[in-house]
Amino acid sequence: MRQRARQSRSPLAPELFRRLRSWEGLLLGVLAVIVVVTAAAVPGYLHPQNQINLLELSIEKAIVALALSFVIVSGEIDLSIASVMGLAAVLVAWLRQQGVPVEVGIVAALAAGTLCGLFNGYWVAIVGLPSLAVTLAGLIGYRGVALLLVEDRSIGGFPDWFNRLGQQPLVGPFPLALIVFAALVVIATVLLQFSGFGRYVYVVGSSREVARFSGVRVPRVKMAVFAMSGLTAAFAGVLLAARLGAVRGSTAEGFELDIITMVLLGGVSIFGGSGSMAGVILSILVILNLRNGLALANATGNTQAGVIGALLILSVLVPNLIAAARARAVRSARVEAGRRSLPSAK
Template structure:
């Protein structure tokens, strides 16, 4: 069976069925659901998360995890606000926030790639530490009053009905797709994610690759944090808190293995559509935010559990079939003897 056909009737096919079901249900709940304005709003409310989900796909396929992305988003947003409040030009404040985000990623990447610490522990520490710095910068205040051009970038359409953040997502998705699926760097990411030791013995500079991916993760997370500050128009110390749950769920639900080495952006794109439409439907039903978070948490568990159960079932089936194939075929001569 061709690989594309297997994929269509596999995990991506399941996501397509789920997406179709959610869309039908939402359409029945609200006739205006399919309007262009609602679809843009559907993306706009979670645009920062789905931007970071793109780079998180690279991180997890590479066999690592980055739990600090939401804290980096919050830190970048708080830094922009504090610098602007102190009289720094907004353009310079944005550049400083992007630089800090890249440095946060480099910090994580150094301990993971060069020291050999597990990324789960390193980025968990980063999640706590970077959030702590953001709270120290803002304390209990809320900083707003940004320039009109800055908030317009986050709230007003830029080209036609599409805001800047949605245009950036589309461009980044195409760029990520080309890099991951059609470039030498993408192939190296898969190879290292499958077996880092074998890749290292093959002459691949795994440390440099992992460091680069974590730097990209911090940079994209800081960009998303800046976009979030522009969209909200005000920043607090808890900005983007808890976003990492949705981000990681989008990637794992898209068929990317938590152990690395497998997955693609097509599946992640479908998972993003499923989650955004599911959240939109729950909002139409006036489901509270806490319940929505619980549903997303269940999706995260299922996205890890179902592929593992399927793999276990496939291995058992192969073990049952193997002895039958290896059994000798009796001939007439052997029977007569």
């Protein structure tokens, strides 16, 4: 595992050093570089309001990334998240148009999102279909329902309190979504890193067989992570509706790729079993700060997407290349060891 960097030979090497050489340490370094370079190049970047803006503009995606991390660590994928976001947003708006109060609409949207998640989970965990196929169907199907409900129209006219929650600062300069995100960061970290459930998720992701023989109820864990994913996506969809103040059938379309990028760049293995919440959080900050820096410098949306795409490719490629290089190095070191007394530490 990546985090298990080879212990340094020096007995004095502190824990901190090992941490800094991990993926998380690396992201922290990248983040620092981005912050320093952007702060130097773009005036106003460090202004607190800009820092809030850059989070707020993508906060719904960041929230879903936290829940998606559980799915990916468990060795599965959920491609339907953005469609669930769209469906939830549409449900609130559509129900309101039918005369249902927004409060009830929100509950219905959250319930629908959870159901979507459980539906995905059923086919994956109980029936045993690959999650890629199941949630791809979800991506199309849930979006289809959203489009059926509102067709191509834009529905707005939410009550003031709903729009205010989405658009105005709630506490100090912080809007509701940011406060929620902060709370969810804590909850997700505790749940994945420090709870029994989190350990199950890792075990299930590492090896389904091992998990089963060691008494972990694999289907239950998988159902749970998909339900969490659905519920969180629906919640984020409602937040998005409040921030935008209007909803379309295509709301949140294409968000899944950005969200998956956040998780994978965070060092969560697409094959499951490894990664950490700290990595995902850092990766969210890296992406949002990079995006913001590029946007403030008037780089086009395509340029931003290209840069982040390149970052993702490197994040997948580099560890594999290094692992391959290291395997070669180990082999040649063994050969060399016959001639030299000690291989170099570096």
